[in-house]
Amino acid sequence: MSQKTILIVDDDPDVRLGLHVRLKANHYNVIFAPDGMASIAEARKHIPDLIILDLGLPAGDGFSVMERLKANDSLSLIPVIVVSARDREANMDRALKAGAKAFLQKPVANAELLAVIRKVLGEPCLPEKAVVHDLGSL
Amino acid sequence: MKEKALQVLVVEDNAGDARLLREMFSKEKPGSFELTHLLRMSEAVIHLEKGGVDIVLLDMGLPDGHGLDTVRRAHAAAPGVPVIVLTGLDDEALAAEAMKEGAQDYLIKGQIENRALPRALRDAIERHRMQTETDLIRTDQMKFQDEFLSHVSHELRSPLTAIYQFVTILLDKLAGELNLEQHEYLQIVLRNVKQLQSMINDLLEVTRVQAGKLSIELQCTSVSDAIAYTVNTLQGAATAKGITLSADMDCQLPLVNADPTRVQQILIVLVDNAIKFTPAGGLVKVLARVSEEDPGFLLVEVSDTGCGISPDMTERIFEHLYQITDPGQAGRKGLGLGLYISKELVTRQGGKIWVSSEPQKGSHFIFTVPIFSLASWIGPIFMHEKKDGDAIALLVVEMGTRDGWLSPDVRKEMSHLARRLLQQCLRPDTDVLLPNMDSVNVRELFFAVVYTQEHGAEVISKRIQRQFRQCEQLQPADFTLDVSHSFLAPVSRVKSESMETFIGHVATGIQERINTITLQRSI
Numbered sequence A: 001m002s003q004k005t006i007l008i009v010d011d012d013p014d015v016r017l018g019l020h021v022r023l024k025a026n027h028y029n030v031i032f033a034p035d036g037m038a039s040i041a042e043a044r045k046h047i048p049d050l051i052i053l054d055l056g057l058p059a060g061d062g063f064s065v066m067e068r069l070k071a072n073d074s075l076s077l078i079p080v081i082v083v084s085a086r087d088r089e090a091n092m093d094r095a096l097k098a099g100a101k102a103f104l105q106k107p108v109a110n111a112e113l114l115a116v117i118r119k120v121l122g123e124p125c126l127p128e129k130a131v132v133h134d135l136g137s138l
Numbered sequence B: 001m002k003e004k005a006l007q008v009l010v011v012e013d014n015a016g017d018a019r020l021l022r023e024m025f026s027k028e029k030p031g032s033f034e035l036t037h038l039l040r041m042s043e044a045v046i047h048l049e050k051g052g053v054d055i056v057l058l059d060m061g062l063p064d065g066h067g068l069d070t071v072r073r074a075h076a077a078a079p080g081v082p083v084i085v086l087t088g089l090d091d092e093a094l095a096a097e098a099m100k101e102g103a104q105d106y107l108i109k110g111q112i113e114n115r116a117l118p119r120a121l122r123d124a125i126e127r128h129r130m131q132t133e134t135d136l137i138r139t140d141q142m143k144f145q146d147e148f149l150s151h152v153s154h155e156l157r158s159p160l161t162a163i164y165q166f167v168t169i170l171l172d173k174l175a176g177e178l179n180l181e182q183h184e185y186l187q188i189v190l191r192n193v194k195q196l197q198s199m200i201n202d203l204l205e206v207t208r209v210q211a212g213k214l215s216i217e218l219q220c221t222s223v224s225d226a227i228a229y230t231v232n233t234l235q236g237a238a239t240a241k242g243i244t245l246s247a248d249m250d251c252q253l254p255l256v257n258a259d260p261t262r263v264q265q266i267l268i269v270l271v272d273n274a275i276k277f278t279p280a281g282g283l284v285k286v287l288a289r290v291s292e293e294d295p296g297f298l299l300v301e302v303s304d305t306g307c308g309i310s311p312d313m314t315e316r317i318f319e320h321l322y323q324i325t326d327p328g329q330a331g332r333k334g335l336g337l338g339l340y341i342s343k344e345l346v347t348r349q350g351g352k353i354w355v356s357s358e359p360q361k362g363s364h365f366i367f368t369v370p371i372f373s374l375a376s377w378i379g380p381i382f383m384h385e386k387k388d389g390d391a392i393a394l395l396v397v398e399m400g401t402r403d404g405w406l407s408p409d410v411r412k413e414m415s416h417l418a419r420r421l422l423q424q425c426l427r428p429d430t431d432v433l434l435p436n437m438d439s440v441n442v443r444e445l446f447f448a449v450v451y452t453q454e455h456g457a458e459v460i461s462k463r464i465q466r467q468f469r470q471c472e473q474l475q476p477a478d479f480t481l482d483v484s485h486s487f488l489a490p491v492s493r494v495k496s497e498s499m500e501t502f503i504g505h506v507a508t509g510i511q512e513r514i515n516t517i518t519l520q521r522s523i
Helices: A013-025 A036-046 A060-073 A088-097 A110-121 B015-026 B041-050 B067-076 B089-100 B116-171 B180-211 B221-241 B260-276 B340-350 B374-383 B407-424 B456-470 B499-522
Strands: A005-009 A031-032 A050-053 A080-084 A102-105 B004-009 B035-040 B055-059 B083-087 B105-109 B220-221 B243-250 B254-257 B283-292 B297-304 B355-358 B362-370 B389-402 B429-435 B446-451 B479-490
Touching: A005 A013, A013 A031, A013 A110, A031 A036, A036 A050, A036 A060, A036 B374, A050 A060, A050 A110, A050 B362, A060 A080, A060 B429, A080 A088, A080 A110, A088 A102, A102 A110, A102 B089, B004 B015, B004 B041, B004 B116, B004 B389, B004 B429, B015 B035, B015 B055, B015 B116, B035 B456, B041 B055, B041 B067, B055 B067, B055 B116, B055 B499, B067 B083, B067 B089, B083 B116, B089 B105, B105 B116, B180 B340, B220 B221, B220 B260, B221 B243, B221 B283, B221 B297, B243 B355, B254 B260, B254 B362, B260 B283, B260 B297, B260 B340, B260 B362, B283 B389, B340 B355, B340 B362, B374 B446, B374 B499, B389 B407, B389 B456, B389 B499, B407 B429, B407 B456, B446 B499, B456 B479
Parallel strands: A005 A031, A005 A050, A050 A080, A080 A102, B004 B035, B004 B055, B055 B083, B083 B105, B243 B283
Antiparallel strands: B220 B254, B283 B297, B297 B362, B355 B362, B389 B446, B389 B479, B429 B446
């Protein structure tokens, strides 16, 4: 089975690396973009299977990235999961309306993130091989 | 520089009193005051709305306005203009009330000294100006504090995310094997990350409380589920501390009208606190029963055998930012926001929260939640004006996928969306969207009670079908939607029975219909 490619768009290099390690361990191919502008360029170049998108970004925030993806025929069908530190109450509806498949609040528990990724990619919900440390419900 | 004359509006219907006031001003320096005298409240309102008045001298007994009402009307017409009320000798109590309504001062007729009146006016204007300024500064400060808190909370989440990511990467051995000691220490880091996260969430929640933006979605829900969830979630923490955590509920507990996630949130705070303040070997118990004093409420109690709370503290612990003074008791204090938020959540859902406690023996935290009643839910639509042809109809909306299966996540999302769509199809005041009362969970069922004329129910059914078809997010290939309706009772029946009985009948009718549908679905 060929590896699925996920584009991570986040301006925090630590968060990008953390996601990279976690997703690679779960057999995804990972590419990055640190800002809104670069995200569109990377998406065009690689046509990823999924985009994990932060909202607060330099050079075009997450909402404008989603707008530009939608306006582009070859990119409009790539599913987007928003992972943001911004408040869920104020941003979730707006993100879903803009076309995101899900809104996840940072810090997002590993198990939840992986489950949502699998769901959006249409993969079977396999139990996690490695132990996943959940953030719990608090 | 020549000072601008103060524009004084005198509203006084008694010619003698008005003349006296005018005389008092006549002794002032010419050009320092300019008087306008009006006899009626209605005239005063028009004059005030035009603007330009600096202060109002207001009689509280006018032909077209009396007592506090005059003060309110003056304020409504010109919110920024200070008012001094004029009152008789025997009306000082009323004058005090007027001050509470926002009057700057009061003067008793017959006791006003010549020189005192202009000074009282100037003082009142100055006081008013200072008051307005202070209010403005306070509002600004509050707004700044809200924005600051919200900003800080968000900024804290980013580094916390990185810490969580890498601690779990190490713990999951994605960066190599760990020895036992390293594993244990990383677990401690992870525990502290969770603590920090819950503090950040509390901070944000408090900002929402203070901004009046706390969201609560009332529905028909089960407290037992919330208790089971809480006990499940915190069992690990209790066991780790050597504490027995258990739940004790009536098996026939009625459903409540509440927000299930908020009830869970309250329970988590209470049980978590109980575990924190109870020494090893202790007991923490969650009980739920129908209140004996008020059968309209469910009583939920979290009791512990912990250090207890001294009597003078039982009110204060629910206050904003309250913390216990002896930090040794709980190990680490946290932000002291949990109980404050809980109180707000309980109150907003129509309940009460309190604590009874004996130091060194333990505490009982108790909160109440209104029991769900169909009759009180549908009650408000019957207040609407009725016509003879009107009737009550029950619309049933069922949705799902062809094989009848939806994952819990998708169901939750779709359910939220569908209820929003449904709400848009109903008319305010005359239609009611019932809470989701489907306990079978085979398909999502939504019920709407419609107060309608003749073919109204059909019209709304069609509108719902159209609205759902147009919704992009509800268009997976195997999505199904059924809308049906049945008439419950003609409104003409209200004439032969009391409103209360009628609502009762309708509620029973709805309940029976729902039971039948959910029974059919479960087979």
